[in-house]
Amino acid sequence: MSDVAERRNYDLRDEIKAYWSERAATFDLSPGHEIFSEEERSAWHRLFLRHLGRGDGRTALDLASGTGVISHLLDDLGFKVTGLDWAEPMLERARGKAKDRKRTIAFQMGDAENTMEPDDHYDIIVNRHLVWTLVDPAAAFAEWLRVLKPGGLVLIVDGDFVNTNALERFFGKLSAWGQRAGILRPDTPMHSREMMETHRSILSRVYFANGARAEAVVDLLRNAGFTDIEVDTDLGEIHRMQARNWNFFKGLARKSQHRYAIRASKPLPAA
Incomplete structure (x- = not known):
């Protein structure tokens, strides 16, 4: 890689880190980030049990752990959890949350790519x-x-937040119209217009600037050496629980998005 490319990537990575550091103050206000009901918590538990099984003391690494939402779900299921994040304000909130809930999750500074x-x-x-x-x-x-240990599992929960389909755009317009008219629940205010512009700018420059489609993620996992790759798009139970915190059309828009969980395995050594 050239020096110019290295500087460009370094600058972008620093910008991403600064963005999420600033987002930490309002991160837990947003449905889809924090969990606001035991029903949603249970839905997440069922997703993890389906793909990972019970923890039984196994070690789990929660990458880009943020304020610790996923770490706590894994801890609930009996995993020995380490949360890794590179934004210190996120880590401060994660450690405070773990202390308040009397959890023994270890949160530490680290880069998910290294x-x-x-x-x-x-x-x-x-x-x-x-x-x-x-x-x-x-x-x-x-x-x-x-x-990962040989035989270990990675579980990726993500989506394509770039390519919107017709249904999502339609429901999004109805949601925006209803909010302007004052007849639908407004979205939780999360950040300023400037922050929204920063988000769009970052999204336009990351690897998946054209959208993180499941099939593209699978190809990269396979090329890296992962096997037994499974794509699960049955996240409807989680989305229904989250939708209770949005207006009706916002919930339908979320349901229409390309979201998924991908599980993959590290191969065992050859016999």
Whole structure:
């Protein structure tokens, strides 16, 4: 890679880190980030049990752990959890939340694309809404393969937030119209117009600028060496629970998006 490309990637990565550091203050206000009901919590548990099974003390790495939402779900299921994030304000909130709930989750500073974790160390890697932000997903997936134990599993929960379909656009317009008219529940205010512009700018420059389609993520996982790859688009139960915190049309728009969970395995050594 040229020096120019390295500087461009470094600058983008720094911008991503600064953006999520600023977002930390309002991150837990948003449905789809924090969990606002036991019904949604249970729906997440069922998704994880379906793909990962019970923890039984197995080690789990929650990458881009943010305020610890996914880490707590894994802890609920009996995993020994480490949360890794590179935004200190996110880590501060995650540690405070764990202390308040009397959890023993370890939260530490780290980069999801270069974790600095030991080889063959974790049974499970989980992340939510991380992959679409990666500057170099091929390198990241190779890194995740390295730190997983042979036979270990990665579970990616993500989506295509660029390519909207006709239904999503239609429901989004109805939601916006109803909010302007004052007859539908307004969205939770999360950040300023400037922050929204920063988000759009970052999205236009990451690897998946054209949308993180499941099939593209699968190809990169396979190229990195993962096997037994499964794509699960049956996230409707989670989306229904989240929709209770939005107006009707906003919930339908979310349901119409291309969202998925992808599970993949690190191969066992040849006999």
